[in-house]
Structures are given as C-alpha cells and as structure tokens.
Amino acid sequence: xxxxxxxxxxxxxxxxxxxxxxxxxxxxxxxxxxxxxxxxxxxxxxxxxxxxxxxxxxxxxxxxxxxxxxxxxxxxxxxxxxxxxxxxxxxxxxxxxxxxxxxxxxxxxxxxxxxxxxxxxxxxxxxxxxxxxxxxxxxxxxxxxxxxxxxxxxxxxxxxxxxxxxxxxxxxxxxxxxxxxxxxxxxxxxxxxxxxxxxxxxxxxxxxxxxxxxxxxxxxxxxxxxxxxxxxxxxxxxxxxxxxxxxxxxxxxxxxxxxxx
Numbered sequence: 029x030x031x032x033x034x035x036x037x038x039x040x041x042x043x044x045x046x047x048x049x050x051x052x053x054x055x056x057x058x059x060x061x062x063x064x065x066x067x068x069x070x071x072x073x074x075x076x077x078x079x080x081x082x083x084x085x086x087x088x089x090x091x092x093x094x095x096x097x098x099x100x101x102x103x104x105x106x107x108x109x110x111x112x113x114x115x116x117x118x119x120x121x122x123x124x125x126x127x128x129x130x131x132x133x134x135x136x137x138x139x140x141x142x143x144x145x146x147x148x149x150x151x152x153x154x155x156x157x158x159x160x161x162x163x164x165x166x167x168x169x170x171x172x173x174x175x176x177x178x179x180x181x182x183x184x185x186x187x188x189x190x191x192x193x194x195x196x197x198x199x200x201x202x203x204x205x206x207x208x209x210x211x212x213x214x215x216x217x218x219x220x221x222x223x224x225x226x227x228x229x230x231x232x233x234x235x236x237x238x239x240x241x242x243x244x245x246x247x248x249x250x251x252x253x254x255x256x257x258x259x260x261x262x263x264x265x266x267x268x269x270x271x272x273x274x275x276x277x278x279x280x281x282x283x284x285x286x287x288x289x
Contacts, residue, residue, distance in 0.1 A: 110166025118194035136249035140265035146199040161229035243268035247284035
C-alpha cells in the first residue's frame, strides 16, 4: 500500500500523461502547488520511515484540499441557477476585454436581454417552475456564446458567437461580444429566438396560453467611457421592450445609436 501511494504522489514524470491518465502538465502544477504544504508537514521529522509515511499523507491531504478549494473558487464565479458567469465575474471580464480592445482596436458590443412579462410567467409556472425556465434559458444562452474563439470564427459558425454571457440579475442577462457588427448581433438575436421554442418550459407556458419572448438592447462599447455603455445598452433594451409591447409581446431588438436624442 505504501509503495502504491508513493508512486501516486511522487514527483510526476512525462510517462504519467500516457494511457488516458492525467496530463503531465496538470500533474506538475498540482505537485508544485502542494509541495510547500508537504515541506511544512515534514519539518523536524528525521526518521526515514516516518518521513516517507508523512510525506505521502501530506501530499494526498494537501492535494485534496487544494482541489476542493479550487472548486469552491470556481463556483463563486458563476450564477448557481443558470451556470453562467455571475455579475461580479462578468465585470472583471468586461474590464479585461476593454483593456485588451484598447490595445488591439477590436470593437466590443454590450447586450442586455430581458425576459418579457416575467411576473406573468412566474405566476403561471410558480416559483420553482420559473427558476427552471431561467436555468433552461441560461443554458441555451451559454450554448450560443463561445467565450474563447477569435472573432474570425464568428462567421464560420451558424450556432455560436464569440463572447461572454452572464446573468445580470433576476430575469435580465448581459452579453459581451468581441469583433461583432450589426449583422452578428442580428444573427445571435435570431438564433436565440429560434431556440426559445425548444425550451421545455416554453412548451409548458404555451399550454397555458403564454409565450416566452425577449427584449434585447445592444450598444457598441465606448472604450473611453466603458461604464456608460451599460446605461446605453440598458436604454436600448427598454426601447426594445416598448417595441415588443406595441407589437403584442413579440421578440424585439433595439440597437443604441450615439446620435439618438
């Protein structure tokens, strides 16, 4: 048993990345993370046998704890209901992307998405059912946003758009797109509209004579005043809600223009 543990926690070698095992790079990172904890555990331990046993135990305990802590940290970055980024994480991403865009000159677009008549939906489905709908919508929205691809791949895919999505709060969501133009915004809007009909909760709602629709507001991010862009996108979203209401609660999109009064 001791020999087996020793092999598991000793300094990794490249052969450990073969045969479907944990990649060597990840093993090395884990080894380096827990090494300081192991050294503290072995302080003043001189007996070779005791030192070997404590070393193995310390590696296992420290690595397990670190994995658990990493998981807690990751969970703190996302919205527990929708599994999208939470607002705090989104704002960090936003600041990073703005700083990057200032260097590259690549444009950013901020979008606000609101679920229309959500109070009526909450009444029809109940609190638990409404939460289930939010989770379904968040999962669908996340599937349409690809967080790591380059803008050049936006037009290559009919399914995903380059950007980041988050739950802004309640029934509001926010999206940051990089390298996007009006056509890209409209394509994303249309993809979301088509996907709404596929949500299980949408079908339940339609059985009650209600349909889930969205209002989306978009604004180009002002890199010199990025905080103002939240107000601009929010303003566009409320314009979209007005249009939606006038049209009988249909899906609606409004794009903020700088020359708007």
